[in-house]
Amino acid sequence: MAPGPQGAAEGALPDIRVIDLSWNWAGPFATMFLADLGAEIIKIESVQRPDGWRSYRFDPKPTEAPYNKSEVFNSVNRNKYGITLDLTSSAGQDLFKRLIAIGDVVIENFTPRVLENWGLPYAVLRQINPGIVLCSMPGYGLTGPQRDHVAYGTPIEEMAGITYLTGYPDAAPQIQPMPYGDPIAGLYAVFSVLAALRQRDSTGRGQHIDLAQREAATSFVGEKIIETQLTGRPPRRLGNRHESQAPQGCYPCRGQDKWTVISVGTEEEWQALCRSLDHPEWAQDPRFADQESRQRHHDELDLLIAAWTQERDGYDIMRQLQAAGVAAAPVLSSPEALSEPQLNARGFWVDVPHDLVGTHRYPGLPMRFSATPGSVRWGSPTLGQHNRQVLTELLGVSPEQLPALQATDVIGTVPLNFRSG
């Protein structure tokens, strides 16, 4: 299928076709990674149930077709072909099965009942295409007493033991500022799908991947599982402090709600900090003689450091301390991150166009491949944007059949709950 405008740089994965049933963030995060590197992603929504992330917009002004103008949705769906199919209808299921026959991977993040209710469990998909890799991403797994439980990124983070570790020592635990379980699961989906395809190269067979989001997220606190067996105690919430190294913290700097982090790892760095702040006497102070002492007197040390930082600009602090061999970094807001010099020098922010909202700068991939850089080819699809192209070019549906499919809402471009009577 003609893939649309080509970037100059080929990705590593142009011969992989993914049928993407996933929605919100976990699955779409994975398929955007694959799409950026050249894989062909057929994203399937429906007019009955468009992707849930289309409903999040942080702009109170009313607008036409808001489901196509969500910055949240548009951030994670570029480079994908967007179609709609009503998978509760036999016409929709038939078209879906024809996609399976020519696909390599299916990704979904529903509870296990959903595919079963549609008559499309792995056993059926495998019969159509023995090489198909189905990556299921339920909250708690395809088996077990919690198999059918509702879940999403934030409860997953809580249930995986990550929330417990985050927060001020004197307050309740805090969740991350994004539904953190989702992108963790999404990255494991990329890893495991590529591993399964590698395995298929030698066995000729696909498989059904059981990616329980909670099991994936728990891998990010694996050392705490070991620690608790060694110490017999739960971990402490440390705020911004390091388990052993000191000083480490977040200190106020000049300006409204401006902060800088400073982290000293070795005695050498401690000496360098004292010299750079022009306080050589701190290096002689018995309260700060070594790491353990500095931990015991951390509150006092924090006050001394803050008295210095609060008169200075965060970037100036970073330049001065980094030059002296000490880790310091400003706490950046979203606008500041967009203009951050290092990120811009590396071309991290990529221009992504969109038919309705225009071109904006989005996060790119966080790595550079020397041989297969990948590229942005087009922006996130409007609902059902590629129905005609995918159905006629990929599945050989004749254009005359499309109006009937549209009339019965098997396909479409406007969600049912947006149509006026």
Add this chain to the structure above:
Amino acid sequence: MAEGPLTGLFVIDLGQYISAPFCAKLLGDYGARVVKVEPPTGDPVRRFPPLTQDGGESALFLYLNTNKQGVTLDLEDAQDRAFLRRLAARADVLVEGYLPGYLARIGLDYDHLALDNPALVMLSITPFGQSGPHASYRGPDIAMYAMSQWMNHLGEPGREPLKAGGWQAQYVAGLFGAAAAMTALWHRQRRGQGQHIDLSNLEAAICMQSYPTTSYQYNGVVRSRLGNVFPSPVLPCKDGFVGVNTQVVGEWERLAPMLGMPELLEDPRFKDRPSRTLHTKELVERIGPWLRARTQDELYATAQEWRVAFGKVCTPQQLLEDPQFASRGYFVQAESPQAGPLKYPGPPVKMGDSSWALRSPAPRLGQDTDLILQEFGISRKATSPRRRKGV
């Protein structure tokens, strides 16, 4: 022995601390052979507390270095560098995290190693990437939250912002690395060509934030931290904390009758999401006592009956005792010389019964050096004076 999907791959883990070793661990746990190369003084993580009873080993090191053989090499020594080049010539993947420029200075960067092994996939994970004005800056874990917006959006307004607990940014980078390595291996399978992957820890942390920078461009909204508020406050209950999650459309409407408080749906202070955020204090005053009378398990179960995704804020011990994890055999037991039997997290992704295995615990420092010297046909005579002394 059953085969994992990555059986047959040979990986060199030249990394220290967390990101690169975690990436190599993932490859090893799913079947690759991994050789971990450490300096003679060892990976500094070996000394991160808590240590095992005999003071021998760090929990973090034990976790991150399963399924790896252990070799010590002094990269300042010419003979040891030559040995590493011999290993790299046969490797499929090499993961490292040195300050940009160091490996180039000693002739062990991608340009050099690819001469002997054009199919090599080399992955470099650094705080800021290999190039740019800040490439040589120190970027410990806390700096990643600071510069990625993650910290700016976490914590209470009017108080210092927070980093995430544990080592989240390090794990994020390591996992991005594993995904990138698999991508490069796919390309290599088809085209026979290796490549260098330059991964920035900071950029990885920003990718985990997704949309606040986009929101800002669409409508000028500058996100700030709001603290512990609706739609997802973390609140005390009888035996711990519970996440009262109402992010999904419809969840709040189910929560109110679940609490036996349908009148909340008519209260103008709680009429929509922004109002509930604004009036979190009043809302928590209303529902707090109801929550505090019930345990985490009771609240989680009741919420599931109403299709509301409460989260129990779990401790590691709770995870070890969790029935869902038990039914899936998630934790595996392994014996290590340093610490006796311990339970480890098992596969983060289940890919059939035999895809993941904890075949060997983390290596003691240099435990396989002699074995591997022999395997690569390097006699002790040919090695550095330090090594001939047995150090």
